Amino acid sequence: MASLNWKIGGKAGEGIAVTSFLMSKICQRAGLQVFEYSEYPSLIRGGHTSGQVKAGDAVSCQQKHVDLIVVMNEDTVRLHLDEFDEHTKLLVDTQDDKIDFTKYPSIKPEQLVAVPMVQISREQTGKSLASNMVALAVTCYLFGLDHSVLQQVISDFFKKKGQTVIDENVKAADAGLKFSQENLQIPNSKFQNPTASKTLFWTGAEAIGFGALSAGVQYYSAYPMTPTSNLMHFMAAAQAKFPVVVKHAEDEISAINGALGASFSGVRSMTGTAGGGFALMVEGVSLAGVTELPLVAVVGGRPGPATGLPTWTSQTDLQYVIHAGHGEFPKVVFTPGNLEESFKITHLAFLLAEKYHTQCYIISDKLLLESRMTVDASVIPTEFTNTRLSMAQDPLPEDNSFRRFIDTPEGYSPRSVPGQAHGLQLTNSYEHDEYGYATEDALMTKKMVEKRMRKLDGIIKEVPAPIVVGPAEAEITFVCWGSTRLVLEEVLRQVNQNGATRANFIHIMTAMPFHKDVFAALAGKAKKLVMVEENIGRQGELLIREQTGITFEHRINRYDGRPFYAEDIVKELENL
Numbered sequence: 001m002a003s004l005n006w007k008i009g010g011k012a013g014e015g016i017a018v019t020s021f022l023m024s025k026i027c028q029r030a031g032l033q034v035f036e037y038s039e040y041p042s043l044i045r046g047g048h049t050s051g052q053v054k055a056g057d058a059v060s061c062q063q064k065h066v067d068l069i070v071v072m073n074e075d076t077v078r079l080h081l082d083e084f085d086e087h088t089k090l091l092v093d094t095q096d097d098k099i100d101f102t103k104y105p106s107i108k109p110e111q112l113v114a115v116p117m118v119q120i121s122r123e124q125t126g127k128s129l130a131s132n133m134v135a136l137a138v139t140c141y142l143f144g145l146d147h148s149v150l151q152q153v154i155s156d157f158f159k160k161k162g163q164t165v166i167d168e169n170v171k172a173a174d175a176g177l178k179f180s181q182e183n184l185q186i187p188n189s190k191f192q193n194p195t196a197s198k199t200l201f202w203t204g205a206e207a208i209g210f211g212a213l214s215a216g217v218q219y220y221s222a223y224p225m226t227p228t229s230n231l232m233h234f235m236a237a238a239q240a241k242f243p244v245v246v247k248h249a250e251d252e253i254s255a256i257n258g259a260l261g262a263s264f265s266g267v268r269s270m271t272g273t274a275g276g277g278f279a280l281m282v283e284g285v286s287l288a289g290v291t292e293l294p295l296v297a298v299v300g301g302r303p304g305p306a307t308g309l310p311t312w313t314s315q316t317d318l319q320y321v322i323h324a325g326h327g328e329f330p331k332v333v334f335t336p337g338n339l340e341e342s343f344k345i346t347h348l349a350f351l352l353a354e355k356y357h358t359q360c361y362i363i364s365d366k367l368l369l370e371s372r373m374t375v376d377a378s379v380i381p382t383e384f385t386n387t388r389l390s391m392a393q394d395p396l397p398e399d400n401s402f403r404r405f406i407d408t409p410e411g412y413s414p415r416s417v418p419g420q421a422h423g424l425q426l427t428n429s430y431e432h433d434e435y436g437y438a439t440e441d442a443l444m445t446k447k448m449v450e451k452r453m454r455k456l457d458g459i460i461k462e463v464p465a466p467i468v469v470g471p472a473e474a475e476i477t478f479v480c481w482g483s484t485r486l487v488l489e490e491v492l493r494q495v496n497q498n499g500a501t502r503a504n505f506i507h508i509m510t511a512m513p514f515h516k517d518v519f520a521a522l523a524g525k526a527k528k529l530v531m532v533e534e535n536i537g538r539q540g541e542l543l544i545r546e547q548t549g550i551t552f553e554h555r556i557n558r559y560d561g562r563p564f565y566a567e568d569i570v571k572e573l574e575n576l
Contacts, residue, residue, distance in 0.1 A: 002191065003056025004143050005063045008135070009080060010072025013045040018157075019070070019132040020051020021372070023139065025153045027055035028201050028374055030145055030191055035486075036372040037062040037563075042226075042310040048075045060338070060373070060489040064565040068113075068142060070135045074099045081106070089142070091135060093117045113138070113184065120175045130172035137176030144187045147177050200339075200377050204368035204483075205231040207339040207375075208298060211346025212270055213242050216386040217296075219262035219269040221247040221255045226310050227300040227366035228272040252277035256284035256297070263293045264427065266391075266417035268350050272298035275317045276307060282324045285359065289329030291427050292405065292412070292452065294353035296346070301365035301482075301534075303561045312561030313366035315482055315534040318543065321361050322512050330411075330455045332360040332463065333512040337485030339375040341509060342368065345464070347384070352462060355389040356455045357412045363511070365534070367563045368483035391415055396422040403434040407447055411454030456513045465515040468522055470496065470504030476576065477526035478505035479552075481540050483563070484532050490566035495573065503573075505532075508540065516547040523550055530576060531555040532569065 006023055010016050017038060024036035032055040041047030054063045064082075068089045071077060077090070077099060084090075084107065092099065094116040101107055115138050117131040124130065133154065140150050151170055158166045202210070209231055212220070220235040222228065236246045245262075249255040255271045262269040273281060278299050288295050301317050303309040322333050332352060336342040342364065349360035392414035396402050404425035406413040413434075416423025426436030431448060433439045468477075469485070470492045478488050488505045495502040506522050523529060531541045531552045536559040541552050556572050558564055 003054065003059065004191070005052070005054050005065065005067045006069070006139060007050060007052045007066045007080070007083070008070035008072065009048065009050040009076030012040055012043055012047050012049040014072060015129070015132050016049045016051050016072070019136065020053060022136060022153055022157060024053045024372055025201070026136070026140065026145055026149050027053060028199060029149050029153065032056055032191070033059040033199070034201065034372070034374045035059050035061055037367070038370065040311055048079055050076070050080070058493060061486040061566060062563065064567045068139060070139070071099070077104060077107070089113050091115065091138060093131070095119060113142070115176070115179060117176070120179060121172050124171040124175050125168040130169050133169045133172040134176035137173040138180050138184070141177055141180035141184065142187050144191045198377055199374035200380060201372055201374055202339055203230060203370055203372050204339060204342050204364055205370065206234055207342035208346045208362060208364070209234040209238065211343040212296070212350065213238060213244070214381070214384050215347045215350035216268050217244055217270050217350065218267035219245050219247070219259065220271070221249050221258040222272045223249050223252050223255050223277060225274045225277045227302055227313070227369040228274055228298055230370060231272050231298060252280040253284065256281040259295055260284060260288055260291070260293050263295055264418070268294070268354065270296040272300070274300045274302050275304050275320065278317070278321070278324070285325040286327055286329070287429055288359045289325055289327060289452070290429060290431065292357040294357055295359040296349045296353050296362070297359065298362045298364065300369050301363065303559070309561040311366070313534065313563050314559065314561060315365060315484070315539070316537070316559070318363060318481070318511060318539040319537070321363055322543070328449065329452050330358050330459070331512060332358060332459060333510070334360065334362045334463070335481040335509055335511050336362065336364065337480070337482055337507055337509065338368070339373060340379045343380055345509065351389065352459060355412070356459055357390060357415060358455055358459070363482060365483050368486070392420065392423055394420060396420065398422055400424065404436050405432060405448065406434045407451050409454070410458055411451050460513045460515065463513065464509040465518040466506050466508045466522055468504055469507055471501040473525065474501050474504040474527070476503045476528050476530055476573065477523070478503060478530050478532050479508070479540070479544070480505055480532045481508040481511065484534065487564040487566050487569065488532065491569050494566060494570050511543060514543065514547040519544065520548045520550065523548070528554065528576065532564070534558050534564065
């Protein structure tokens with residue numbers, strides 16, 4: 001399978017992210033599957049940042065060893081040295097004498113591709129800013145990518161800045177191509193004759209955002225916190241085209257309570273945060289539990305405790321979200337693993353939250369929320385029926401007999417909205433009777449607790465069950481939840497080549513309520529189970545043991561803020 005793995009590294013604020021994005025768009029428009037992954041420090045400027053683009057016939061995650069890396073400073077060499085092998089090419093500036101490559105004996109002189117990128121930029125534009133466009137032109141030449149695609153991507157990206165900016169960047173890119181043709185080895189042209197792309201190119205945050213819009217979200221409140229900040233930015237921009245109100249709250253306490261207030265008024269509402277922000281929301285979680293207000297919330301995983309590593313990734317909040325809140329009440333916790341699941345599960349979350357008057361949590365992480373990747377457009381639905389669910393009839397009986405919390409076999413009862421005639425309801429943080437009046441009666445308390453928990457009997461029938469990805473039978477069966485699915489898909493491609501059935505994996509999309517019978521049946525067919533997750537506490541493993549009694553003898557855990565690489569997991573197979 002033809003593929004490329006490209007990277008650029010330099011200081012934050014020097015256009016690294018823009019260059020990486022443009023490279024990913026070039027590959028997408030060339031008809032390739034693309035995964036763009038970035039790493040950056042929690043600084044406004046300064047510190048090391050990088051962007052990585054993996055593209056090819058079948059791509060689902062980032063790759064460790066790079067084919068070509070654009071070196072903007074010595075940190076790019078020093079910090080990524082373990083990602084180079086003897087085939088890696090390093091694109092460096094001819095006049096950059098700040099990097100002493102003799103300090104890195106593993107890098108051979110023939111691996112360096114020296115191009116006067118800054119000089120070419122200054123000659124064509126009078127400034128050095130377009131040197132990144134020169135780097136992209138050289139990259140396209142070396143990989144055999146169509147230069148006209150680069151020109152079009154530049155034109156589209158800089159359209160809002162005017163034709164002068166477009167022309168300057170295109171001139172720099174054209175000069176970069178000319179230099180390559182005259183001075184560099186002719187490439188193997190493995191990506192020439194591109195096919196038209198039929199893919200969408202989203203981040204996980206955008207997939208969740210589009211899923212929310214497809215479900216008719218009307219209110220989104222949040223306080224910015226990586227890795228869900230991009231979701232807030234997406235929703236804010238959506239206000240221009242969709243009937244949604246976005247509130248930048250002063251803190252996460254206000255964010256969740258604002259979302260609950262909007263839900264009380266009858267609109268579909270949503271909030272988003274990360275672990276530290278969710279800590280502030282937990283009182284609101286219990287409030288939603290007793291008031292039975294619909295709520296959809298996104299919790300983006302990042303390493304803790306406290307502020308932890310703000311711009312890195314982890315899967316350390318699964319048990320936290322499942323058990324958050326004092327008292328006992330039903331809750332739905334989803335763990336989507338790719339763009340398609342993120343979109344569809346978000347849409348489903350709004351329907352379930354409204355139907356069952358409950359709260360649905362979508363756990364994701366930096367790897368999925370912030371990485372851009374292609375998804376086949378045909379798997380994303382385009383038509384939706386968003387009928388309102390479990391709302392009180394209108395008009396209601398004039399005898400004021402409406403009971404907001406009436407006990408029902410399903411566990412949820414019709415909901416009126418403020419101002420609805422004869423739909424008066426009392427909703428506060430106290431335990432209550434069927435009308436909403438506060439109560440401390442033992443029998444009524446028992447009745448209300450059981451009513452709320454009864455919702456799970458219906459919910460379990462509507463949430464996604466675990467699935468097996470890969471061959472039906474295999475020597476090794478990995479188990480994962482969330483974004484780890486992306487990496488394990490690549491693992492299967494590497495170990496199951498030429499018809500081999502060495503590995504498959506069970507993917508969990510719903511952590512609560514848990515499809516214990518389905519999982520037990522799938523796991524029962526496995527010859528060897530291996531849990532894979534990004535935490536040290538074995539959180540998914542403990543959930544499985546709690547729900548099914550199944551224990552794991554083998555596991556692969558990572559908890560340094562970096563995502564798994566498929567190569568590392570494949571290597572771990574030697575020890576299993």
